Amino acid sequence: MEKEIYFDNSATTPVYREVADLMHETMIRNFGNPSSLHKKGIQAEQGVNHARKILAAALEVKPEEIYFTSGGTESNNMAIKGICLANKSRGNHIITSNVEHPSVLNVYDHMEELGFRVSFLHVQENGVVDADELKELLCHDTLLVSLMHVNNESGAIQPIQEVGEILKDYHKKVYYHVDTVQSFGKLPVLPDKWGIDMLSVSGHKLHGSKGSGVLYLRKGTRIKALVEGGGQEKRLRSGTENVPGIVGLGKAVELAMKDREEHVKKMAAIRETLASRIKEQVPDCKINSNFDDTGAPHILNISFPGIKSEVLLHYLEQDGIYVSSGSACSARKGKLSHVLTAMHLTDEEMEGSIRFSFSYMNELEEVVPVAESVGKAVRELQQLTGRG
């Protein structure tokens, strides 16, 4: 079989070998229930607590502020619904942006039914919100600001620290939630220093397993539990802990943090080289990701005018190259991306948009075959549609 090139790491990543080995060992040997009083239970509990310490160290917070969940979607739901339901009397206004992940945006329909009012920050053409607009939207009723750190479709980095400063200076307490599913393990993420009260992490985006995640909850922040039961995770997330997933997440984070800067340099070089090689192959393509300090090192979104991205995706697949059309979460729904719409792309640019996303496991040598394959496919497709 020819070599496969996986450039879809924002959809999910392969699990580290060390993580898979540790999870396997946990499943067959250290399989206890952390609530059991005997040795097997205590061993499992120790594994969970060890992972909690690793997560806390990576985020520079206290271990008791780390809650394990099933992933980014659950953490986002737990934070937004949890804070609103527990603090209704303090305000009913939520501020967010119009480029959030569906696991944030779709929660607001439910919150609006419950009487909350939601305001959306707009993004500029580079996909970044304007922090000054936030100052205009804040009002006496504002309870929560929820923003993503890195956008999963464009790779745009939001001014998370600046927003934290604005909220610190505001005369009334406003809770601050940040979705760091696409940034944690790659960019610095410092919730305590940046004034963040709640923060979401997902294991499978950083070489951990699917079904593992974290909600950081600043000590003293009151949220309502969404799942009632045996009272695990200090009563905020009942259900027997996913011990293999949790210990695996701990290991994945340990490995990601150890070589973080080196990995970032490698991914940034791959991204930059791929962008310029593709531009040589397809001069009329449009690069939708940023190459200044508002662009994440691992996401490259490019529009190929006159091409349908799904068709191009399957062409590339025939050469063993895996990419995404728009975001994997919305790619199958058949409507134009809300993120690219917010960035004012034309319909044609959106229809022809491809996301390439990298991990440290990719190599610079993979760039040339991908760029050549893209060039060949685009020329063929443009000829078929009479554009070539």
Ligand SMILES: Cc1ncc(COP(=O)(O)O)c(C=O)c1O
């Ligand atoms: C920015 C962002 N938030 C949340 C999620 C959901 O995370 P999970 O797949 O762990 O539920 C994703 C997944 O793509 C994402 O990109």
